[in-house]
Amino acid sequence: MKSWKVLTILLFAAAGVFREVTPLGGVFELRLRSFTTPLNRDIDGLCCSLNESDCRTKCTPKFRICVKNYQVTIDPSGGCFFGETLTEVLQFNSGGGSAGKSSNLFHFPFNFRWPGTFSLIIEAFQPNPPSTSSSSNSTHRLLTRMAIQQYLDISESWKSREWNSTLNNTLKYDYRVRCLPDYYGEACDKTCRPRDDKFGHYTCDQDGERRCLEGWRGEYCEVAICTPGCLHGSCSTPSTCDCHSGWEGSTCSSCTRYPGCKHGRCTKPYSCECDEGWGGLFCNQDLNYCTNHRPCLNGGTCFNTGQGSYTCECLGGFGGADCEVVKDLRNNTCWCENGGVCKTTTLGLICDCPEPFTGPNCRSTPQSTLAQCPCLNNGTCTSTSPPACLCPPQTHGPLCSILDPTPLNFNICATAPCANGATCTSTTTPHEFTCKCRPGFTGSDCSEKCDATCGLLIETEELKQELSTQHVVFVIVVSVSTPLMILIAVAVVILLKKKKEEERRRNDQVARVQNERNAARDFGNSGGGGNGGSGEKYGIVNSLNNNKKLSNLDLSRFNQQQFSKGPLCSYPSPSSPTPTTTATSYTTNLLPPHSPLLLDPYNPPPNNSTKQQNSPLAPPTPAVILNKFDLVYDLNLATEV
Numbered sequence: 001m002k003s004w005k006v007l008t009i010l011l012f013a014a015a016g017v018f019r020e021v022t023p024l025g026g027v028f029e030l031r032l033r034s035f036t037t038p039l040n041r042d043i044d045g046l047c048c049s050l051n052e053s054d055c056r057t058k059c060t061p062k063f064r065i066c067v068k069n070y071q072v073t074i075d076p077s078g079g080c081f082f083g084e085t086l087t088e089v090l091q092f093n094s095g096g097g098s099a100g101k102s103s104n105l106f107h108f109p110f111n112f113r114w115p116g117t118f119s120l121i122i123e124a125f126q127p128n129p130p131s132t133s134s135s136s137n138s139t140h141r142l143l144t145r146m147a148i149q150q151y152l153d154i155s156e157s158w159k160s161r162e163w164n165s166t167l168n169n170t171l172k173y174d175y176r177v178r179c180l181p182d183y184y185g186e187a188c189d190k191t192c193r194p195r196d197d198k199f200g201h202y203t204c205d206q207d208g209e210r211r212c213l214e215g216w217r218g219e220y221c222e223v224a225i226c227t228p229g230c231l232h233g234s235c236s237t238p239s240t241c242d243c244h245s246g247w248e249g250s251t252c253s254s255c256t257r258y259p260g261c262k263h264g265r266c267t268k269p270y271s272c273e274c275d276e277g278w279g280g281l282f283c284n285q286d287l288n289y290c291t292n293h294r295p296c297l298n299g300g301t302c303f304n305t306g307q308g309s310y311t312c313e314c315l316g317g318f319g320g321a322d323c324e325v326v327k328d329l330r331n332n333t334c335w336c337e338n339g340g341v342c343k344t345t346t347l348g349l350i351c352d353c354p355e356p357f358t359g360p361n362c363r364s365t366p367q368s369t370l371a372q373c374p375c376l377n378n379g380t381c382t383s384t385s386p387p388a389c390l391c392p393p394q395t396h397g398p399l400c401s402i403l404d405p406t407p408l409n410f411n412i413c414a415t416a417p418c419a420n421g422a423t424c425t426s427t428t429t430p431h432e433f434t435c436k437c438r439p440g441f442t443g444s445d446c447s448e449k450c451d452a453t454c455g456l457l458i459e460t461e462e463l464k465q466e467l468s469t470q471h472v473v474f475v476i477v478v479s480v481s482t483p484l485m486i487l488i489a490v491a492v493v494i495l496l497k498k499k500k501e502e503e504r505r506r507n508d509q510v511a512r513v514q515n516e517r518n519a520a521r522d523f524g525n526s527g528g529g530g531n532g533g534s535g536e537k538y539g540i541v542n543s544l545n546n547n548k549k550l551s552n553l554d555l556s557r558f559n560q561q562q563f564s565k566g567p568l569c570s571y572p573s574p575s576s577p578t579p580t581t582t583a584t585s586y587t588t589n590l591l592p593p594h595s596p597l598l599l600d601p602y603n604p605p606p607n608n609s610t611k612q613q614n615s616p617l618a619p620p621t622p623a624v625i626l627n628k629f630d631l632v633y634d635l636n637l638a639t640e641v
Contacts, residue, residue: 025112026109026178026180027110027178028107028110028177029107029108029177030175031158031175032090032106033172034170035061035063035090035170035171037059037144037169039055039169040056040059041055042126043142043143043144043167044142048143061090061143062087062127062140063086063123064121064122066084066122067082067108067120068082068121069115069117070115070119070149071119072149076121076145087103089127114154114186116153117149119148119149120148123146126142126143127139128141143169144165144171152175152176158175158176159174159176183208184204184206184207185208191208192208192210196213199220216238224237225238226238226240231252231253232244232252255267255271257271258270258271258282262282263283290302290304296313296314296323297312298314298318298326300314301313301421316349316413337361338354339362340352340357362401374399375389375400376401377391379391379392419435419445419446420437420441421438422441422446
């Protein structure tokens with residue numbers, strides 16, 4: 001506790017020192033311009049120079065300045081709340097003008113809200129020479145005292161005042177109150193310090209409001225203004241854009257693709273959404289090889305057959321995986337007459353006809369040119385009139401332009417007779433072929449559109465055959481497995497029933513043993529003869545009533561034990577007189593010991609024997625005799641114990 005007290009005292013002391021050496025808020029300033037004493041006398045009428053009688057020597061005053069809080073009646077002896085100072089001897093010009101010296105300017109700083117009012121006390125003293133003794137034994141003599149109270153607003157302007165005493169002493173002075181640097185407002189209670197560091201970037205206006213430097217915003221101008229359009233980024237310096245994770249670009253507007261994404265794009269950071277025809281995690285699995293690579297050359301048709309695989313259907317005269325191989329034109333030439341040459345184009349094989357022949361097979365020619373005998377295919381022009389062509393073997397026609405259709409120079413499929421990408425198969429018969437149509441087309445040349453499944457008839461038949469086989473297998477499996485599952489279920493049910501029956505038997509056995517033990521315990525706990533014997537038997541009955549689940553074997557044991565001791569009746573004690581013949585007659589009415597009877601002490605039978613009522617030796621009224629089956633429930637309930 002002492003250490004805490006010491007620490008508290010030190011903190012308050014430090015705060016007091018800080019208040020003295022560190023002015024906060026504002027400052028009250030006083031400037032003494034002149035002080036004149038025409039009579040050169042003090043307030044008591046004495047000369048400033050005590051050695052003179054005519055007071056010719058000028059006074060050399062010192063001043064006490066006290067600034068305090070506003071008082072209606074100023075107390076010059078009280079404390080100076082704003083501050084107090086004692087000056088050295090101040091020299092003023094003899095003409096009463098301003099001294100104009102910095103030593104005549106006094107500062108009284110404060111670290112609280114300026115209240116708007118103040119009280120000012122200015123006292124002028126004439127110091128006594130050290131060798132001179134006065135009647136008052138004082139080192140100073142009062143020349144004049146001025147005390148005022150004023151309202152004063154914060155301002156940089158000086159307010160000039162003049163004060164005259166009764167001795168014609170004149171004091172001219174100026175005062176003002178202003179805020180210290182970094183303090184603003186009507187009471188100098190608002191702080192604003194310009195700064196340009198990590199805590200802020202701003203200047204201060206005349207009202208103390210923060211004005212952010214260019215490129216900064218926020219309450220303390222601590223937030224940098226990023227590059228215009230910076231969507232997914234931030235900045236620590238103005239006009240920059242540092243992208244967040246997963247974004248890139250000058251304005252962080254482009255997402256970063258998943259690393260390794262080849263043929264894809266992203267709509268969010270680190271994603272890979274594949275372009276059309278591509279798949280896989282990295283969009284590197286070609287799902288549309290034909291579109292992406294166009295591998296089939298020379299006008300071949302490309303078909304996608306799987307991931308990264310394809311087949312090319314080539315035009316006549318071309319072959320190879322990509323239709324890049326030009327086949328032997330002897331087997332794939334087109335049917336050109338009159339010297340036409342079969343050429344390969346993107347449209348297939350066409351005839352390049354010589355002049356003057358035209359047409360798909362170069363058959364057409366002007367009539368005027370026939371007389372010129374332009375024999376083709378190595379035909380020889382005769383000198384007959386008109387001239388004629390002598391054709392070589394396997395050619396015929398007027399100009400030997402018709403080639404005989406042999407396997408060496410003709411293939412009907414080379415003319416692409418099948419439409420819509422169908423597959424052409426030539427036959428051994430010239431000019432005959434068959435077309436295998438693609439799905440959706442039909443006709444001898446596959447030129448007719450039809451239902452999308454009409455081209456799949458053969459495949460459908462094969463599929464039906466395959467499905468029929470699958471159905472047979474399925475039926476066989478179901479036929480075999482269903483009875484097997486039924487047998488397993490029946491076996492499980494039988495096993496569960498046997499297990500439940502075994503548990504029931506075991507519970508019955510446990511119940512029997514427990515009943516036996518309870519009966520034996522009750523028999524052993526019953527009393528002796530006489531009335532006690534009767535209590536024993538009553539206890540046995542109660543025990544049997546409480547354990548109602550006794551078997552026939554238990555009851556037989558119980559009867560043998562009880563009737564071997566005597567009948568279940570209660571007689572007087574041995575101290576009673578010996579029973580008479582009446583008593584003997586009574587006992588002969590008892591049942592034999594092998595007839596199991598139980599007594600119910602709570603329900604006595606009706607009194608039908610007058611003789612027994614009048615006999616002094618008659619035993620108490622016997623209890624009702626109950627058959628053992630009246631106290632034992634069905635053995636089937638034994639398991640409920």
